[in-house]
Amino acid sequence: MSKVPVMEVFGPTIQGEGMVIGQKTMFVRTAGCDYSCSWCDSSFTWDGTGIDLIKQMDAEEIWAELVSHGGEGFSFVTISGGNPALLKNLSYLINLLKEKKIKIGLETQGSKWQDWFLNIDELTISPKPPSSGMETDFNALDMILGKMKATDNRNQTSLKVVVFNDEDYNYAKMVHLRYPEIPFFLQVGNEDNKTTDDQMLINELLKKYEWLINKVMADDELKDVKVLPQLHTYIWGNKRGV
Ligand SMILES: C[S@@+](CC[C@H](N)C(=O)[O-])C[C@H]1O[C@@H](n2cnc3c(N)ncnc32)[C@H](O)[C@@H]1O
Ligand SMILES: Nc1nc2[nH]cc(C(=O)O)c2c(=O)[nH]1
Ligand code: SF4
Numbered sequence: 075m076s077k078v079p080v081m082e083v084f085g086p087t088i089q090g091e092g093m094v095i096g097q098k099t100m101f102v103r104t105a106g107c108d109y110s111c112s113w114c115d116s117s118f119t120w121d122g123t124g125i126d127l128i129k130q131m132d133a134e135e136i137w138a139e140l141v142s143h144g145g146e147g148f149s150f151v152t153i154s155g156g157n158p159a160l161l162k163n164l165s166y167l168i169n170l171l172k173e174k175k176i177k178i179g180l181e182t183q184g185s186k187w188q189d190w191f192l193n194i195d196e197l198t199i200s201p202k203p204p205s206s207g208m209e210t211d212f213n214a215l216d217m218i219l220g221k222m223k224a225t226d227n228r229n230q231t232s233l234k235v236v237v238f239n240d241e242d243y244n245y246a247k248m249v250h251l252r253y254p255e256i257p258f259f260l261q262v263g264n265e266d267n268k269t270t271d272d273q274m275l276i277n278e279l280l281k282k283y284e285w286l287i288n289k290v291m292a293d294d295e296l297k298d299v300k301v302l303p304q305l306h307t308y309i310w311g312n313k314r315g316v
């Protein structure tokens with residue numbers, strides 16, 4: 075009853091994205107997404123290609139798997155997907171991690187609310203720009219960010235928009251200007267999320283990072299923002315489970 079579909083458990087690694095970039099962390103990746111972004115680097119969570127990897131697990135089983143990979147060497151767990159916000163039952167894992175004094179990060183796109191968001195220490199909301207092919211439900215986003223704001227800084231919420239082109243950049247700007255008080259991150263988009271040619275990929279990603287930095291430097295409307303690479307791709311390329 076209290077199970078959730080888990081795609082992979084991995085780590086220790088570093089958080090490669092967003093507000094806690096560089097943080098040593100374990101990952102739990104859930105299966106299933108309500109979106110289908112054209113450039114999704116984790117499409118195996120929802121496109122059927124990873125179906126054999128899905129395990130229905132309860133909180134204690136997930137904890138045992140985290141410990142089997144991470145031993146006593148972790149104090150932070152990041153939950154991603156897919157969209158973990160589809161899973162009401164993640165409350166059991168989140169409560170268990172709290173009991174174990176583990177800090178919790180979570181990645182979601184801002185299309186669905188769960189009451190257990192209030193127990194996440196570092197919540198990253200990543201609305202999707204036009205290049206994804208997805209349409210942002212700003213009513214849902216307003217509601218989610220409004221509820222998080224009411225929590226008196228018990229937890230940190232940030233916005234992270236992935237940018238592939240000028241249209242995405244303008245979308246990112248619009249999102250930031252709509253929610254100016256929320257810490258805002260621009261992230262380099264990885265256009266080639268299948269290649270195994272790491273050198274070529276790193277060269278491309280560095281160029282894209284410079285392009286994005288230059289745009290922000292020249293833009294008087296974007297002031298209090300952070301521009302970040304997807305750090306793990308610069309180290310491990312498109313490898314899964316890192
Ligand atoms: C795979 S998603 C899973 C969590 C949730 N579904 C979401 O999109 O926020 C995790 C993060 O990876 C980002 N991402 C996915 N594909 C990417 C790509 N090709 N380049 C850069 N970031 C990407 C997403 O925008 C999101 O911020
Ligand atoms: N190292 C590392 N950092 C990440 N940050 C967000 C990730 C994700 O796929 O959600 C991710 C990931 O897959 N690996
Ligand atoms: S919302 Fe996240 S997991 Fe879902 S398709 Fe988009 S990037 Fe992939």
Ligand SMILES: [Mg+2]
Nearest residue numbers: 115116154306
């Ligand atoms: Mg990823």
